[in-house]
Amino acid sequence: MVEVFQLLLLFLGIGLGPWLRGVFLDDSSKSLNTIRHLATKRPTVILATGLATFLGCVTVGGLLHEPVPRVHDEFSYLLMSETMASGHVSNPSPPLPEFFDTFHVLMHPDYVSKYFPTQGLFLAIGQRLTGRPAIGVWLSSALACAATCWMLQAWIGPVWGLLGGFLMVIQIGVFSYWSQTYWGGMVAALGGALFFGAIRRLWEGFSWQNSGWLALGLVILANSRPLEGLLAALPVSCVFLRRILKHRQFEQVEFWRKLVVPAGTILLLGATATGMYNRAITGLWWKPPYVLHEQQYQESPQFVFLPLRPKLTYSSEWVRYYYEFRETRLYMSQRTPLNLMITAARKLNWWWSFYCGILLSPPLILVSLLRKGWIRYAQLILLAGFIVTAAVYTPRSLGPRIAIDVFAFAQLILLWIVFETLWTRLALLTCSLLLLEGFFLKFFFAHYFAPAACLILFLQVEALRQIWHWRVDTNSLTARAMTRSERRRAAKISDPALGGVSRWRGFVTLLPLMCVISLGLRLAGRINGWSEDPRSPDRKALLMDDWSLRRAEMDQWLEHQRGSQLVFVRYSPRHDVISEWVYNHADLIHSRVIWARDLGAEHNALLLKQLPDRTVWILYADNRDPQLVPYLDAVTPAGSASPDTHGTHEEDSQN
Numbered sequence: 001m002v003e004v005f006q007l008l009l010l011f012l013g014i015g016l017g018p019w020l021r022g023v024f025l026d027d028s029s030k031s032l033n034t035i036r037h038l039a040t041k042r043p044t045v046i047l048a049t050g051l052a053t054f055l056g057c058v059t060v061g062g063l064l065h066e067p068v069p070r071v072h073d074e075f076s077y078l079l080m081s082e083t084m085a086s087g088h089v090s091n092p093s094p095p096l097p098e099f100f101d102t103f104h105v106l107m108h109p110d111y112v113s114k115y116f117p118t119q120g121l122f123l124a125i126g127q128r129l130t131g132r133p134a135i136g137v138w139l140s141s142a143l144a145c146a147a148t149c150w151m152l153q154a155w156i157g158p159v160w161g162l163l164g165g166f167l168m169v170i171q172i173g174v175f176s177y178w179s180q181t182y183w184g185g186m187v188a189a190l191g192g193a194l195f196f197g198a199i200r201r202l203w204e205g206f207s208w209q210n211s212g213w214l215a216l217g218l219v220i221l222a223n224s225r226p227l228e229g230l231l232a233a234l235p236v237s238c239v240f241l242r243r244i245l246k247h248r249q250f251e252q253v254e255f256w257r258k259l260v261v262p263a264g265t266i267l268l269l270g271a272t273a274t275g276m277y278n279r280a281i282t283g284l285w286w287k288p289p290y291v292l293h294e295q296q297y298q299e300s301p302q303f304v305f306l307p308l309r310p311k312l313t314y315s316s317e318w319v320r321y322y323y324e325f326r327e328t329r330l331y332m333s334q335r336t337p338l339n340l341m342i343t344a345a346r347k348l349n350w351w352w353s354f355y356c357g358i359l360l361s362p363p364l365i366l367v368s369l370l371r372k373g374w375i376r377y378a379q380l381i382l383l384a385g386f387i388v389t390a391a392v393y394t395p396r397s398l399g400p401r402i403a404i405d406v407f408a409f410a411q412l413i414l415l416w417i418v419f420e421t422l423w424t425r426l427a428l429l430t431c432s433l434l435l436l437e438g439f440f441l442k443f444f445f446a447h448y449f450a451p452a453a454c455l456i457l458f459l460q461v462e463a464l465r466q467i468w469h470w471r472v473d474t475n476s477l478t479a480r481a482m483t484r485s486e487r488r489r490a491a492k493i494s495d496p497a498l499g500g501v502s503r504w505r506g507f508v509t510l511l512p513l514m515c516v517i518s519l520g521l522r523l524a525g526r527i528n529g530w531s532e533d534p535r536s537p538d539r540k541a542l543l544m545d546d547w548s549l550r551r552a553e554m555d556q557w558l559e560h561q562r563g564s565q566l567v568f569v570r571y572s573p574r575h576d577v578i579s580e581w582v583y584n585h586a587d588l589i590h591s592r593v594i595w596a597r598d599l600g601a602e603h604n605a606l607l608l609k610q611l612p613d614r615t616v617w618i619l620y621a622d623n624r625d626p627q628l629v630p631y632l633d634a635v636t637p638a639g640s641a642s643p644d645t646h647g648t649h650e651e652d653s654q655n
Contacts, residue, residue, distance in 0.1 A: 001530035005521045006358040009514045014362075017506025039158035046153075049165040050146030056174035057138035060542070064526060066134045067181050070540060070548035072103040073115070074182035075583035078133060079105060080113035080120030081182075082586040085127040089280040094588045098315035099596040099607050102582050103322060106293055107315075110281050111588060114293035117277055118191075118223040119184040133182065141179035144190040145169050148454045151197030155423060155458050156465065163512065164461040168454075170515045171360065175522060176537040178447060184224070185447030191220030192232055192451035199236055200423070203243070206258035215263040219270030221451055231437055232451035235429045239422070297323050300331035303440050304340070316597055321643040322577050331442045340439065345401035347444040348408050349393075351435065354446035354537050355456045359514055363463035364411075366504065368418050370470050378414055382407055415459070424462055427455040446537075468508050547579050550626060554619075558593040558628075566607075566614040568631060570598040572622040573642060581621050 039045060061067070069075045083091055090110035094100055097107040104114050113120060119140075126136025149165025156164070172178055178185030194217030198210040221229025249255050275285030282292045294301075297319075299309050308328070314320035334343050356364070368379035385407045393400045416428055434452050438444040449456075525532050526544060533539075543549070558565045569581045585591040589611075596607060598618060608616065616631035 002518075002521050002525045002532045002536070003358060006518050009517055010358055010362065013507055013510040013514050017508075017510055018503035020506035020509060035162070036159055039162040042150075042153055042158055042161075045158070045162055045165065046146045046150050049149040049169060050142040053145040053169050053173040053179075054138050054142035056169065057141055057179055060175050060180060060523065061134065061138075063523060064180075064542040064544065065549075066132065067137060067542065068546075068548050068552045069182055069583070070543070070546065071181075071183060071578065072580060073184070075102070075580070076104040076113040076115055077120050077123060077182045077184065079583070079586060080115060080117065081123030081127050081133045081136070083112060084117075084120055084124035086586060088586070089277060091586050091588065095610050096607050099599065100582065100584055100588060100594075101315040101319055101597075103319070103580060104293070105583075106281070106289055106296070108296070109283070111586075112281055112289060114289045116223045116226065116288065116290060117274075118187045118220055119182075122187055123182060137179060137182060137186070140186040140190060141173050144186040144193060145173040147190050147193035147197065148457060151193040151200070151454045152458060152461065154197050154200040156461055160461050160465050163464070164457050166512055167360070167461070167515060168457055170512070170519050171357075172453070172537055175519060175541065176354075177539055177541040178450070178537075180538065180541040183447065185450045185453075188221060188224040188229065188447065188450035189453040191217045191224060191229060193217070193454040195221065195233055195451075196236065196454055199240055202259065203240065206254045208258045208262040211259045211263040212266055215266035215270070218267065219274075222270065223274055225448065225451055228434055228437065228448055229451045231433050232430055232455075235433065236426050239426060298327070299324055300328045300442065302442050304331055304334040304442055305440055316599075317642045318571065318575070318577060318580075318597070325643075326577065327442065334442065341405050342398065342401045344439045345404040347438055348404055348435070350444065351438070351446060351449060353533060355449070355453070356460075357537070359511065359518055360460050362507070363460050363467065363511075364415065366507075367463040367466050368414055370467065370504070371418065375414065375417065378410075382411055382414065419459070419462065424459065427452075427459055430455055431459075464508050464511070467504050470504070547626075551581055554626075554628065555593060561615065564591075564611075564614045565593045566611055566616045566631075567593070567595050567628065568598040568604060568616070568618045569595060569621050570618060571643075572620075575622050575643065577643065579621070581619065 067074075069078055083089065090112040093108055093111050097111075100111075101107050106112050106114055122140040123133040123136040126139060127133045129135065145165060145168045148168045149161055151161075152164040153161035155161075173186075176185075177183055178189070194213045196217075198214035198217060201207070201210045202214065218229070218233065221233065244250055244255070274288075278288050279285040281289045297312065297314075299312055300323075301307075301309065308331075312324070314323065334340050352361070365379060365383055368375055369383075370376075371379075385403065389400045389403045389407065393404075412428065412432055416425060419425060419428060430452050431449075434449050438448060441448070522532075522536070522538055524530070526538070526542060529544065558567070582595045582597055584595055585593075588594065594611065594614075596604075598604065617628040618631050619626055619628055
């Protein structure tokens, strides 16, 4: 439903754009001069971008509800948040850990999240200051949008940087799963924007401020998405270092005083803090908890070209099912070249839906269509191919999936030809490198690409800039006699009163308004329960009717009961392993509410001895309306069920 409205908006914008007159189309118009004047106040624009993002996030949370943990990763990050907010790095391993063992959480040697710390740190800031980790999510979103605006000011100028910051706020910053769940994305986007914005400024001249921002961006990337951060920083870093060597800038005092010393100091402090964090959990400064968790739980590696690891022993049948069966099946399904191409198309589809979608794809196409000769015809062929493929695409289709890979590769080549400057091509190269890495990953989600999110926005805004400044070559038309069709075409694409200025400027002018209306439609669709594409930017964010809301409500009810509570969770054989109820607070044993796996009456008795004087419940989590039942009324010697390997499951969790 939402996608249909977006298509209508797009057609309306294309249709109405040529009829705009006198507002933004003329370079000397009063409205445009006002925008230019506002854009020159760069610090104010950056501050306003961040503030608008934060207030927008709060407003969306008020209209719907605050983020509620749903996927495994969110619960794991919240464990990290609560741990850090209490002033600790990790928690003692609980007794009888088989009852509490769950996904993406280490139980040995400490009880702690497996993830890198920056996302949890932002959540902890919100939790420590206000008692609400959602504030930390919204803070990270505000900083990421402000940093993206700052980055674009250096890459494309203040006016277009203002537009790019606005699009970032509307498309991702206010209502997306990056800004309205605990899953992450905005922190890595913040690190990437700081790095790319700083290195572009350092290209023009060394300064200790920009060197500090560059180093801080690298520290954030290393502690959020280290591999993708490394790949994102690699191309532009190589070009930057080549320039330094070519011009022998390392012989200048400014190079050492304004670049090496400040950047090196921050990088050294960041590396020391990271090493201390790792050592406190794994015992080794160079070994992060993520790697330790891989060794303890993951039989299948993250990259599909790596071999399987030896068989592992798991404490729970459901934990074993998830890691040994489900993830291994996904890994094996991508081991052949054909299956790799098929899954690559699905990943491209997810990526496109999040970063481009219906409204931000046209600029990348129009910039080629406005060119002359074979480039225009090639873009027309690719556009027709994408439209036909989308019309016949199904999740199980083979031909269309392979066609998507071919068309996407051809589109990248075409954009490489159209974008001729060093920085646009570096952005394309970086994005292509991260996409290529994603093709070989067992899982792929939009936030894996977050370190380069600002570069995608840069390419889109650069395309809009080229469309805005494109002019009809009237000299070539008047140099010879025009046919009737040529005169008609010239009349359609330009207005003589505007000196050959493209009438596509109207589309550029209307695009921000279309994005605002689209945001309103997305919110209305969520409130009213309209059908929507599950790959949309707000996928699984702030759902209005979901098991996670019932779990949160039940947890709140238990927290307000007299005395401490213990809940044994029992699943049916066809349980959806994504819907996991067994997650606990950082101080697990002393928590008012403890969630535990039902391992059968005999085994449960061991935990009951460890946790006396608690009100004990059992929860049949897979009932249509899950209810708490007093444990003594429901206990049976049979224990919990084993997973049904033929059951249906909703979605993958990230790694």
